[in-house]
Amino acid sequence: MSGKKVNRVRKTTRQPRTDALRNRERLLVAAKAVFSAGGPEASQEAVARRAGVGIGTLYRHFPTREALFEAVYRREVDQLVDLAGQLQSEALPLEALRRWLRSNVEFVATKKGMAAALALAAHGSSELSAYSFERLTNALGMLLARAAAAGEIRSDIGPEDLLRALVGMCVIHDRPGWQAGALRLVDVLVDGLRSRAATARPGSAAPRQRQDTGRADRGSP
Amino acid sequence: MSGKKVNRVRKTTRQPRTDALRNRERLLVAAKAVFSAGGPEASQEAVARRAGVGIGTLYRHFPTREALFEAVYRREVDQLVDLAGQLQSEALPLEALRRWLRSNVEFVATKKGMAAALALAAHGSSELSAYSFERLTNALGMLLARAAAAGEIRSDIGPEDLLRALVGMCVIHDRPGWQAGALRLVDVLVDGLRSRAATARPGSAAPRQRQDTGRADRGSP
DNA sequence: TGCAAAGCGGAGGCATCCTCCGTATATCTC
DNA sequence: GAGATATACGGAGGATGCCTCCGCTTTGCA
Secondary structure, eight states: OOOOOOOOOSSSOOOOOHHHHHHHHHHHHHHHHHHHHHGGGSOHHHHHHHHTSOHHHHHHHSSSHHHHHHHHHHHHHHHHHHHHHHHHHHSOHHHHHHHHHHHHHHHHHHTHHHHHHHHHHHHHOHHHHHHHHHHHHHHHHHHHHHHHHTTSBOSOOOHHHHHHHHHHHHHOOOSTTHHHHHHHHHHHHHHHHBOSSSOOOOSOOOSOOOOOOOOOOOOOO | OOSOOOTTOOSOOOOOOHHHHHHHHHHHHHHHHHHHHHGGGSOHHHHHHHHTSOHHHHHHHSSSHHHHHHHHHHHHHHHHHHHHHHHHHHSOHHHHHHHHHHHHHHHHHHTHHHHHHHHHHHHHOHHHHHHHHHHHHHHHHHHHHHHHHTTSBOSOOOHHHHHHHHHHHHHOOOSTTHHHHHHHHHHHHHHHHBOSSSSOOTTSSOOOOSOOOOOOOOOOO
16 A cells, blocks of 8 residues: 555666576467466466476566456557567568468467456456557557458447457357357458448459468467 | 165156255345345355355256356346347337347346356356357347337347347446446447338438448358 | 575365264054 | 255365465576
């Protein structure tokens, strides 16, 4: 409750120790893996063990369970945002949009446990989900705007709506074949967005369509 | 004490004891209240205390934490299904549809904690969410079919898609004013469903608002 | 090289989950 | 109505997990 540590970066600001940075990184990677596999009820000790650090270290970096969720969550969101930026410059507008949407589906598919963890995290901290919602909205908004500017899609659909639909598609991720259905639905959405007024030019110039796997995942050890 | 209980023979099926039924009912009511207020992390002991029974009784009726979630969940879903049946016979088709959709939003609004609990429950038991999804789909399907038969809405939108959209609207339930927005979106959805010609293809002439709902989902050919 | 500060790791207090079993009560038979 | 017995109740208690605290180690800087 008191002012706690005023983390001013003013005078004696030592550089953060390398082992601290390294351990923090390890913890985030481990947490992602553990929560993805075991859901949000996986123990903190399991995370620390997988990261190869003591439980005390975990709690110094992430004082509460929610703090850890949040950090992992933010990172995932950031990766999706980064992916949007990459696609923005690497792929044709419509294809960039489609790939990004598909990546979202795959994101949920490969991290089933994360979905529940995120629901829990969102329940605890409204600020967190507001943050992520805004960032994702912006990312998607850019993709949409670019595609709309190119005349490839209609321009009267906002990113919020699309994002909500996307979330809804992914929330029910338990039925067999949900992923195929969701991916199909992405295609339907994209097709539905294509403005029939604008003459859709079918990929006239695609000099180097990098075979990027569009995955926002990082290699795991 | 004896090695094995052999009374699995179903020769004499006693009636379930009345106190057992009463306690089970009390537990369900208490669990709903506790989880709604405190989220899925509320303790089992709190549920038992509120129900006025011992912890042992709780665990006899619901052997695991998930079992309790599931029972509460099923009951909530059943209530929504019942509501659909009532509205079916009490209200005009279009109004019945609108009211049911709004009830879904309010359901989430009054039970914030439940949303996270349900996400957790769904994560644990895929069978559970399949059950609820199917029941809700059927309920919504009846309302849709009735409204479509009355010629009040278009007939090419399936209940699954609508349900997914509804879920998506409710998942992000933390931002201030989300409920008002969701309720507005329900109206938009209903308005969008109204068949102005039963085969209305929106998008060519009418500029309309940005919130277009004319998604032609339903990919099943 | 020397020295604090920053960081590390795990023992341990506290809370919660779930099991086990002695006691109490409802149902059934006569 | 009374006895017999299956059924249910309730809480003590072991196991597990969350988080704190503190002595020891490592690192950055002079």
